[in-house]
Amino acid sequence: MKCPIMKSLKTSREKEYWLLASVFLNLFFSVTKLLWGWHFSSTVVLVDGIHSISDVFGAFLIFMALRISGRKSRLFPFGLNKLEDMAAILGGLAIVFAGYEIIRNAFFGHGIKSPTNILGTILFISGIIILEFLFYFFERKAAKRLESPGVKADAVNWLGDIGTSFVVMAGILGYYFSIPYAEKVAVILIVVMILYSAFGILRDALLTLLDASVDSETIRKARQIIRRFTEVSRIDKLY
Numbered sequence: 351m352k353c354p355i356m357k358s359l360k361t362s363r364e365k366e367y368w369l370l371a372s373v374f375l376n377l378f379f380s381v382t383k384l385l386w387g388w389h390f391s392s393t394v395v396l397v398d399g400i401h402s403i404s405d406v407f408g409a410f411l412i413f414m415a416l417r418i419s420g421r422k423s424r425l426f427p428f429g430l431n432k433l434e435d436m437a438a439i440l441g442g443l444a445i446v447f448a449g450y451e452i453i454r455n456a457f458f459g460h461g462i463k464s465p466t467n468i469l470g471t472i473l474f475i476s477g478i479i480i481l482e483f484l485f486y487f488f489e490r491k492a493a494k495r496l497e498s499p500g501v502k503a504d505a506v507n508w509l510g511d512i513g514t515s516f517v518v519m520a521g522i523l524g525y526y527f528s529i530p531y532a533e534k535v536a537v538i539l540i541v542v543m544i545l546y547s548a549f550g551i552l553r554d555a556l557l558t559l560l561d562a563s564v565d566s567e568t569i570r571k572a573r574q575i576i577r578r579f580t581e582v583s584r585i586d587k588l589y
Contacts, residue, residue: 365498368489369413372504375485376406379478379511386474390467394518395475402511434500435555441503442551448510449541449548468526472519479515482508499555506547513541563589 383399386392422429486508493502523529563569569588576582 361496364492365496365501366413366417368492368501369410369504372485372489372508373406373410373413375481376402376511379482380406383478386471390471392466392471394521395471398514398518432559434498435558438499438503438551438555439559441500441507442548442555445503445507445510445548445551446545448507448514449545453541468522472522475515475519475522479512479519482512482515486512499551499558503551503555506551509547 380399380402383395383402387395387397387399418430418433486505489501489505489508492498493505572588573585576585576588
């Protein structure tokens with residue numbers, strides 16, 4: 351049987367590794383997008399690179415919360431575990447802000463301009479989308495296995511990055527094939543998806559911070575298990 355303390359420590363370290371990987375991968379994407387956008391005079395790729403920089407700070411914020419969440423003291427004998435949920439709320443709000451920025455730039459800003467090297471930029475963005483999706487897929491699975499709202503928030507943030515990359519792709523292809531409203535429809539669909547995911551993260555984190563009860567079915571099963579013990583005469587309250 352594995353020691354619970356060692357298992358908890360291993361889980362905490364794995365959470366940190368995922369967040370560190372997210373920080374460095376976001377940093378890599380930020381630099382490459384900025385360099386590509388600058389070299390080929392592409393405003394949309396430059397903006398996407400700036401958006402990736404904000405993700406670096408978001409992932410780093412959640413990482414710092416994970417680093418100190420398990421530390422106990424006389425003032426906090428149960429540790430600072432809810433810091434992870436607080437970081438998840440900040441991450442969720444950052445996702446909402448990213449969705450707002452996409453809408454603002456696409457509909458109320460200067461619009462989306464295509465780069466000079468269209469084919470090269472399409473291949474470049476396609477490669478980034480593939481890498482982003484692979485990292486999102488594995489980090490999402492890890493977040494579910496580790497039951498980590500912080501890692502989950504970071505994974506969904508990658509979903510927002512994928513959406514942003516598709517907006518860039520839609521703008522380039524729409525310009526190339528002269529398709530009207532193609533990028534605007536893509537923006538609306540992606541923002542709805544991003545906001546829906548952000549709602550789930552904010553809801554779960556807020557319920558944890560407010561010490562909300564579990565669902566009625568879980569309570570019912572818990573009562574059934576407790577009643578199996580002959581030492582229990584009755585159940586007054588169950589939290």
